[in-house]
Amino acid sequence: MSIVIKTQNITKIYNETAVPVHALNGVDLEIHKGEFTAIVGPSGSGKSTLLNIIGGLDNPTEGKIEVDGVDISTLSQNKLIDFRQKKIGFVFQAYNLIPVLTARENVEFIMLLQNRPKKERDKRVEELLNEVGLKDQINKRPNQLSGGQQQRVAVARALASHPKFILADEPTANLDSKSTANLLDLMARLNKEENMTFVFSTHDQRVMDRARRIITIDDGRVVSDIKR
Amino acid sequence: MLYLKLAWRNIWRNKRRTLITIASILFAVFFASLMRSLQEGSYSLMVDNMVSFFSGYGQVHKKGYWDEKHINNSFEYTEALQQIAASDKNITASVPRIESFALAANEDRSKGAMVFGISPEEEEHIMQVSKKLQEGSYFKAEDKSVIVAQGLAQFLKLGIGDTLVLISQGYHGANAAGKYPVVGIAKFPLPELNKQLVFLPLKEAQWFYAAENRLTSLAIMVEKPKQMEGAMAAIKSKLSEEEYEVMNWQEMTPELVQQIDLDRSSGKMMFAILYVIIGFGIFGTILMMTSERRKEFGVLMAIGMKRLRMGLVTWVEVVMLGLIGAILGILCSIPISYYFKVNPIRFTGDMAKSYENFGIEPLLQTAVDMSIYFNQAFWVVLMTSILALYPIYKIYRMRPVDAMRT
Numbered sequence: 001m002s003i004v005i006k007t008q009n010i011t012k013i014y015n016e017t018a019v020p021v022h023a024l025n026g027v028d029l030e031i032h033k034g035e036f037t038a039i040v041g042p043s044g045s046g047k048s049t050l051l052n053i054i055g056g057l058d059n060p061t062e063g064k065i066e067v068d069g070v071d072i073s074t075l076s077q078n079k080l081i082d083f084r085q086k087k088i089g090f091v092f093q094a095y096n097l098i099p100v101l102t103a104r105e106n107v108e109f110i111m112l113l114q115n116r117p118k119k120e121r122d123k124r125v126e127e128l129l130n131e132v133g134l135k136d137q138i139n140k141r142p143n144q145l146s147g148g149q150q151q152r153v154a155v156a157r158a159l160a161s162h163p164k165f166i167l168a169d170e171p172t173a174n175l176d177s178k179s180t181a182n183l184l185d186l187m188a189r190l191n192k193e194e195n196m197t198f199v200f201s202t203h204d205q206r207v208m209d210r211a212r213r214i215i216t217i218d219d220g221r222v223v224s225d226i227k228r
Numbered sequence: 229m230l231y232l233k234l235a236w237r238n239i240w241r242n243k244r245r246t247l248i249t250i251a252s253i254l255f256a257v258f259f260a261s262l263m264r265s266l267q268e269g270s271y272s273l274m275v276d277n278m279v280s281f282f283s284g285y286g287q288v289h290k291k292g293y294w295d296e297k298h299i300n301n302s303f304e305y306t307e308a309l310q311q312i313a314a315s316d317k318n319i320t321a322s323v324p325r326i327e328s329f330a331l332a333a334n335e336d337r338s339k340g341a342m343v344f345g346i347s348p349e350e351e352e353h354i355m356q357v358s359k360k361l362q363e364g365s366y367f368k369a370e371d372k373s374v375i376v377a378q379g380l381a382q383f384l385k386l387g388i389g390d391t392l393v394l395i396s397q398g399y400h401g402a403n404a405a406g407k408y409p410v411v412g413i414a415k416f417p418l419p420e421l422n423k424q425l426v427f428l429p430l431k432e433a434q435w436f437y438a439a440e441n442r443l444t445s446l447a448i449m450v451e452k453p454k455q456m457e458g459a460m461a462a463i464k465s466k467l468s469e470e471e472y473e474v475m476n477w478q479e480m481t482p483e484l485v486q487q488i489d490l491d492r493s494s495g496k497m498m499f500a501i502l503y504v505i506i507g508f509g510i511f512g513t514i515l516m517m518t519s520e521r522r523k524e525f526g527v528l529m530a531i532g533m534k535r536l537r538m539g540l541v542t543w544v545e546v547v548m549l550g551l552i553g554a555i556l557g558i559l560c561s562i563p564i565s566y567y568f569k570v571n572p573i574r575f576t577g578d579m580a581k582s583y584e585n586f587g588i589e590p591l592l593q594t595a596v597d598m599s600i601y602f603n604q605a606f607w608v609v610l611m612t613s614i615l616a617l618y619p620i621y622k623i624y625r626m627r628p629v630d631a632m633r634t
Contacts, residue, residue: 057530057629077627078535085532092632096527100237105230112230113532161532 003066004165004197005031005054010063012049012220023049024060025220031165034195036188038202038211046220047201048169054199055088055167056080068164085113089158091168095150097142103129103153104138110160128156132186148179155186165197172204184210231537235544242517246549249513253553253612254560256506257604260499261561264604267495268595269569270588271488275453277418277589278484279477284323284354284447285456286476288312288463293444294475299328299399302442303472309446316462318455321353323447326433330396330404332376332426334384341380341426343394345433353449357414357427364388364412372432375412377425386410394426394436402438417589499604503611511615514546518619525623526631539620543613550612554605562601568594 012024023046031037041047052058053065056072057080065073068087075083084090097106104125111121129138132152134145142150151171158166168187172180188210190196200207208214216224239246279285290303303309305324313322326345331338344355348369351357357375358366367373374392376384386392390410398404408428416422434440450459456476464474478485528538572593575583580590 052629055530057632058627081529081532081534084530090530092527096524098234098524098528100234100241101230105233109230109234110531113534113537157531 002033003030004033004035004068005029005199006066007050007054008064008066010050010053010060010065012046012053012058013061016061022220024053026063027217027220027222029215029222029225031197031199033164033197034191035213036191036198036211037213037215038200038208039215039217040202040208041217041223043203045217047217049220050217051167051169051199051201055090056084085110085161087164089161089163089166091151091154091158091166091171093170093173095142095147095154095174097150097153097157099142102139102141103134103145103149103156106142106153107156107160110157114161124160125156128159129153131159131190132156133182146179147175148182151175151179151183152186155183155190159190159196165199168198168200170202170204171200172202172207177206180204180206231541232544235541235548238541239545239548242520245513245516249510249549250553250556252506252509253550253608254557256502257554257557257601257608258561260502261558261601261604262564262594263495263499264600265561265565265594265596266568266592267491268597268600269565269572269593271491272595273591273593274484274488274588275477278481281355282418282421283477283480285450285453286448286460286463286474287480288322288446288448288467289444289473289475291469291471291473294473294480297327297444299326299397299437299439299444302326302399302439302444305441305443305446308466309443312446312448312463312466315466316459318450318452318459319448319462320451321350321449323347323350323354323449324430324443325351325445325447326430326437326439326442327444328396328437330394330426332380332384333393333395334386334390337384339380339383340424341394342421342424343396343426343428343433343436345428345430345436347430354447357412360414360416361412362415364410367411367427367429369429369431371411371429372408373411373429374408375414375427376410377422378413378415379419379423380425381410381413383423386413388413392426396437398436398438399442400438404436404438406432406436408432499607503607506608507611507615510546510549510612511618513549514615514618517545518542518622522626522631525626526628526633529623529626529628530632535620535623535626539623542619542623543616546612546616546619547609550609551605554608557608558601558605562596565594565596565600568592569596 007027007029010024010027014021014023027050039047039050053060060073064071072083098109101109107125107128108121111124129135132155134149134152137145137149172183175183187198191198213227215222290301293301313319324347328343330341330343332341348367362378367375376386376392388410392408392410394406396404416425428436434442448459450456460474460476467474525538572591575590583590
């Protein structure tokens with residue numbers, strides 16, 4: 001299996017000049033294509049910081065991070081935007097869909113950013129919303145959808161750009177049990193059928209139960225890495 | 229298209245705030261357009277009073293006449309000059325005049341008067357003396373009678389049928405004296421003119437001043453003020469520069485031009501202040517919008533929307549607000565401007581007197597000129613376009629990870 005994410009001695013220190021806070025202390029990780037990985041740990045352990053750095057949203061203070069063979073720790077903010085658009089799909093805890101766009105337009109939007117032709121966009125939007133079971137909700141805006149439905153639109157949006165992997169930051173934190181189960185079923189299916197790589201940060205036992213690899217972070221270090 | 233849709237829907241996310249912002253822009257444009265329309269209307273009234281109803285948009289004189297207005301500086305009304313109106317299609321009339329001063333007397337009263345020898349038919353294109361008659365009737369080209377301005381008639385205690393005595397100096401020092409029956413009394417809106425005008429038929433005036441077939445001025449009328457420049461150029465090209473001077477109304481009444489320019493400048497200052505105040509309001513909206521959507525900007529950046537694109541969408545949103553406000557402001561002000569152009573308000577009493585003292589007809593009239601409205605829209609859109617750069621600046625300084633933490 002090819003390596004999708006590789007971190008080497010990732011260190012992140014906030015407030016370097018005043019009272020330094022060590023969020024990550026030399027994290028080394030390798031995540032392969034097709035993995036279904038949960039990064040877990042208590043609040044303040046550094047899991048969100050790690051996810052931000054893997055997602056190119058933040059730069060490490062030290063260390064190197066390679067995504068799909070590219071060292072992103074040296075990329076400028078503008079190049080990182082391009083990189084994220086092409087290689088990474090994001091699913092956020094609060095869904096973060098564009099409130100004024102419909103489900104269809106939210107999914108289409110990311111392909112528009114990639115300047116994909118209209119025909120291709122329309123076809124893919126239909127496929128994806130069908131896949132996440134929202135064929136009938138295509139023209140509804142986020143406020144007309146339930147939390148679970150919004151999160152499924154967010155998954156469809158994340159998939160729309162044909163990313164190398166999907167980063168999901170506590171994707172089930174705002175969902176009820178049924179919606180959580182549906183979402184996890186969907187992600188597991190995508191992982192199995194399309195070999196899509198998923199990396200979650202989570203507190204949720206239900207997510208941990210479904211993950212095939214659990215990386216535990218505490219005090220900014222990897223304290224355990226269990227593959228099942 | 230989706231970007232435009234996004235911008236359009238974004239501005240309606242907070243309907244109340246958007247409506248208040250649009251209303252403030254609408255009010256500014258409405259108020260400024262109406263004020264400008266009133267200003268331009270009053271200028272056009274001043275120009276009409278001074279130009280359309282008195283001097284004409286341009287005049288042909290003997291060279292040097294304007295510096296030394298004397299009957300000796302008159303010129304012969306040649307065949308070529310009689311055909312001058314044909315030199316440009318925009319010239320609607322060329323009106324011959326002989327003007328000089330005379331002592332006007334009746335019984336034991338006398339006063340200096342401005343004597344106008346006019347062609348009764350052609351002068352209807354400019355001074356329209358027949359329409360200003362308060363008493364009596366208009367004269368014909370062959371008549372030997374006078375029409376006297378109301379103020380002068382009152383001073384000299386003249387009525388219809390009375391005799392007016394005129395004494396002056398004619399062409400090359402000839403004696404000029406005559407007794408004329410008063411056939412009409414006319415009222416002129418400008419008090420200065422109303423106190424001193426006496427009209428004679430052109431032929432009689434030429435005889436009176438011993439200036440047969442001579443004129444002091446040939447007034448030129450065009451349909452629209454904009455056409456004046458072309459018409460003057462056409463006339464100049466036909467006439468010898470050595471012999472004649474061709475002047476437009478701005479050259480003949482520079483004080484009026486200065487007065488209008490000064491008033492226009494002070495108006496501009498007022499509008500600038502108004503727009504600065506409205507600008508602060510719009511900026512407040514932009515600040516709120518930028519701060520409210522900080523997290524969303526972060527998310528958009530995270531999923532790969534380039535800063536420039538995001539900045540442009542927010543810029544379009546603000547400019548849309550400006551455009552909607554400006555268009556609505558214009559749409560509201562045009563019918564009102566049009567109404568007061570067609571139905572000007574006539575002042576009475578002290579207000580009327582103060583207008584008349586400034587030499588302006590006591591009317592409140594608007595002008596309906598598209599450039600007035602488009603200018604207001606231009607300034608509003610320019611202002612919003614500049615203010616809309618603020619979110620772009622904020623977006624460029626934003627890091628997605630910080631923005632999403634908001």
